[in-house]
Amino acid sequence: MKKTLGLLFCLIGMLIPVNASHAQNNPRNLYDIKPGDTLWEIARTYRTTVDELKRINGLQTDLLQVGQRLRVPIMYEVVSGDTLWELAQSFTSSVPAIKASNGLSSDVIRVGQHLRIPPRKLSMDGKFVLMTRDEFKDWIFNQKFNRVVRKIQQHHTFQPSYKEFNGSNHFAMLQGMEEFHVSGMKWSMISQQLTTFPDGKVAVGRPFDMPPEGSFGLLNPAAMHKIEADAIAIENVGDFDAGHNQMTAEQRETIVTVAALLMLKYGLAPSVDSITYHHWWDINSGERVLDNGAGHAIKTCPGTGFFGGNSTVDAKNNFYPLVRQKMNAIL
Incomplete structure (x- = not known):
């Protein structure tokens, strides 16, 4: 664990871009939140607005936490x-x-010229934040979360599938899922923290410090809440049962990268305990049955073709090694 955390600190340091030609003139465009800080005060200091800070940093709320980092104009x-x-x-x-x-x-600039450099704004619609893999990497390591997370849940949406994705309707699909979860399932908001798309984008929905809702044990609320208390839920848009949607290379890379970043963020190593498939749980009782699903109410989710299949053997042979390789590559 100490080695992992040490490498993580190194990684966070590497996320601050440094160019040799800027050695004597390299202002830092990351601000570390201190006790008493507010978005309004930070916005005034850096001559920007609260809305701009929220869009630059993908903030779902005005609340700040000590240890959190914000990108700021410089x-x-x-x-x-x-x-x-x-x-x-x-x-x-x-x-x-x-x-x-x-x-x-x-594009011409001259020595001695003073430039205001605003960080890129992220694509947002309400609480939904849509990002590329690189943007998500920056986002996840600059955020501060309080909830203990020990596992991530892999799901596929089944419906909507690839045929409903037109390349630009990410937010409409997220809103549709949330509408079903709220109106149909009577949950408080969208169930999952993260959603991946066929084009490789990833979206944050449910805040990370709120457990997912309704992901396992639908008919056993007590078991469901216990399972979800330390979980992050990921919905991968598509129907990945064998013979249905063929996962795109971009989405495949995003699923692996997101899993690796979450493992690093929370100090975990890929295993059946830390990266779990919906298929391994009885949806009525909440019992974890792994590959012994005969006689239990189980789903094929995240798909019989998800990285070779949905068994623990498939995960160990085809998914976890890719996540470990990606973790090493990031570090």
Whole structure:
């Protein structure tokens, strides 16, 4: 555990971009939350707005926690060799955003020029935050969560499947799932914390510090709440039973990457205890049956074709090794 945490601290440090040419002029665009901080005060300090800070950082609430990190706009003095593209890469921004923020009509910048560099805004709709894999990596390590998490649950949506995804309706699909969960299942909001899509995007829905709702043990509320208390639920859009949707390479990479990042965030190692499939649980009693599902009410979820299948053997042979490799690659 100590080795894992040490590597994690190194990783978090590496997430702060540093370029050799900026060694004497490298302002930090990460702000560490201190006791008493508010979004309004931070926004005033960095000459921005609360709404902009929330969209830059994918914040679902105005509440801040000590130890949390926020991306903030910075002022930067141009040095020899700088380009807008390099500055955008170094400070999680974009060339168009830098140009718009500074009223630039061309990409030409000069030594000594002072530029305001705003970090990229994330795509948000209400509490839903839609991200690329790289954006999610930055997001997850800058957040501070209080709930203890010991396992992540892998699900497939079954319905909606690939045919309902048109490449741009991420938020509409999330809202549709939430409507079903609230109106149909009588849950408080969308059940899952994370949703992956065929194009490789990943969305945050239910806040991480709230346990998932209704993911296992539907007819046994006591067992369900016990199972979900220390879980993160992931819904992977698609029907991954063999012979149905063929998982895209982009979604496959996102599922592996998200699992690896969650393992690192919570100090876990891939196993049947830390990465669990819906198929391994009796949906009535909440009993974990693993591969002994005969005579039990079980679902095929996350699919009979999910990374080779939905048994523990399939997970150990085809999914966990990929997650371990990704964890090593990230570190």
